[in-house]
Amino acid sequence: LxxxxxxxxxxxxxxxxxxxxxxxxxxxxxxxxxxxxxxxxxxxxxxxxxxxxxxxxxxxxxxxxxxxxxxxxxxxxxxxxxxxxxxxxxxxxxxxxxxxxxxxxxxxxxxxxxxxxxxxxxxxxxxxxxxxxxxxxxxxxxxxxxxxxxxxxxxxxxxxxxxxxxxxxxxxxxxxxxxxxxxxxxxxxRVEELQAYRSDFFGRLRRVLGDRPEVRIVGDRFVFQSEVLFPVGSADLSPQGQQQIREIGRVLIDLSRQFPADLPWVLRVDGHADRTPIRGRFAGNWELSAARAIAVAQLLIAEGLPANRVAAAAFGDTQPLDDRDVPEAYARNRRIELRLTDR
The missing domain is CATH 1.10.287.1490 (Helix Hairpins)
Structure with missing residues (x-):
């Protein structure tokens, strides 16, 4: 200590x-x-x-x-x-x-x-x-x-x-x-300064969430597989997913207190889906990815992040990580990405 x-x-x-x-x-x-x-x-x-x-x-x-x-x-x-x-x-x-x-x-x-x-x-x-x-x-x-x-x-x-x-x-x-x-x-x-804060943010998240294969850092993004946060076909956060998002919110709130007041930063929540057709209350994968991104963004705002520092974006199945037609590829493509970026 x-x-x-x-x-x-x-x-x-x-x-x-x-x-x-x-x-x-x-x-x-x-x-x-x-x-x-x-x-x-x-x-x-x-x-x-x-x-x-x-x-x-x-x-x-x-x-x-x-x-x-x-x-x-x-x-x-x-x-x-x-x-x-x-x-x-x-x-x-x-x-x-x-x-x-x-x-x-x-x-x-x-x-x-x-x-x-x-x-x-x-x-x-x-x-x-x-x-x-x-x-x-x-x-x-x-x-x-x-x-x-x-x-x-x-x-x-x-x-x-x-x-x-x-x-x-x-x-x-x-x-x-x-x-x-x-x-x-x-x-x-200024960009290098934001990059330093981004590295600190990802490092703290890694310590909070631990080494889990379904949660990883890819470049400047923190990637969650959708099953970690949501039930299959749903945009309602699971209790475990809510807990993880709250922990992320606390880490970012604590870190943001060190940011200069004029540092332009936004936490962008990107929703992604696979190309498997879905049925239910969502018209398609794009709507599902949008609803999931919005749900994560709303919970972060509820935890105390300023609304003007959080953005939600949806990409549907347009940016797959794996183009194969196999269940493992579909699981990789269903994800939520967090990106600390400038406005």
Whole structure:
């Protein structure tokens, strides 16, 4: 007794330390979740900014293309005006030569001289107009060139800002991934904690029920053959079955007092039947397995387990342990399974 008492005191100290560690883990998880939410909001805002900047870049690119087209058009018009001015200049020079030849001709009439002077004046005026248009076109081309350079500089600035935002977004994604890993590790620790309590629960049940072939542990389940708890074809617990379920309820109630308040756990009672057709007050094996699971769950609740910690499930003959068509296989498949699981 002294040794068991010492072990119990050591377990109590270990449990207190585990509770402190769990409380710290819960605070860390809450902090990690808040940080993940904050980073997610920041990433979403950055993505909106990036999309807005991409839209601005697309708009500026359209403006650049439009201005380049306008510049090309004005340059083409300027070249045409210069070409026309050259043609007019050549015509004017030809007219000058013609006038000189006409003056050299003896007997040239004054009417022809006046007409030649008028043509020369018109050619000079047209050449001046073409020169003015050419100078205006050059000024517009220079202005458009400056605007294009300013737009290219703005595009370069936005591209650099976009690269910075994308880099920051990748950093935040990495931080979120790290937070997710830490959160998963914390959740895994909670699962391991429940697994430790489950092992303790099964160990205590084994000591209470003893080594009986009709009661066994299979993986994470405690399996009772139905004949241990119920008469054949019935969903009413036998006196021996009631006693065993009450003992299980006392063990779990005592163990649950050590569970942290926020530990998600449920004792699930699974009813199973064989595939032999039945007759009587149940329509089939599925209804029989459901009634038996409910009967066990109700007795556990009556013994003091909280109703929100007990669940009943029925599987009928859909999950046999033995597929053979022999009485021994049917007996194995008629069973009640207890499973301590998270919600």
């Amino acid at each position: 002294a040794q068991q008492r010492a072990q119990a005191e050591q377990l109590a100290r270990d449990l207190a330390a585990a509770r402190q560690t769990l409380e710290q883990a819960r605070r860390d998880i809450a902090q990690l979740r808040e940080e993940a939410q904050r980073l997610d909001r920041t990433v979403q805002a950055d993505r909106a900014t990036i999309e807005a900047r991409l839209s601005d870049i697309a708009r500026l690119n359209e403006q650049v293309r439009a201005l380049e087209a306008l510049r090309d058009q004005l340059e083409r018009q300027a070249r045409e005006a210069i070409a026309r001015a050259g043609d007019e200049e050549r015509q004017r020079q030809a007219a000058e030569r013609a006038r000189a030849a006409a003056e050299a001709l003896v007997g040239q009439s004054s009417t022809q001289a006046a007409e030649e002077a008028r043509r020369r004046a018109a050619a000079e005026a047209q050449a001046g107009e073409f020169a003015r248009l050419s100078e205006s076109a050059r000024a517009q081309v220079a202005l458009l060139t400056r605007q294009l350079e300013a737009l290219r500089a703005e595009i370069a600035r936005l591209s650099a800002a976009l690269d910075i935002a994308e880099s920051e977004g990748r950093d935040r994604d990495a931080q979120i991934a790290l937070l997710g890993q830490r959160l998963n590790a914390a959740l895994a620790a």
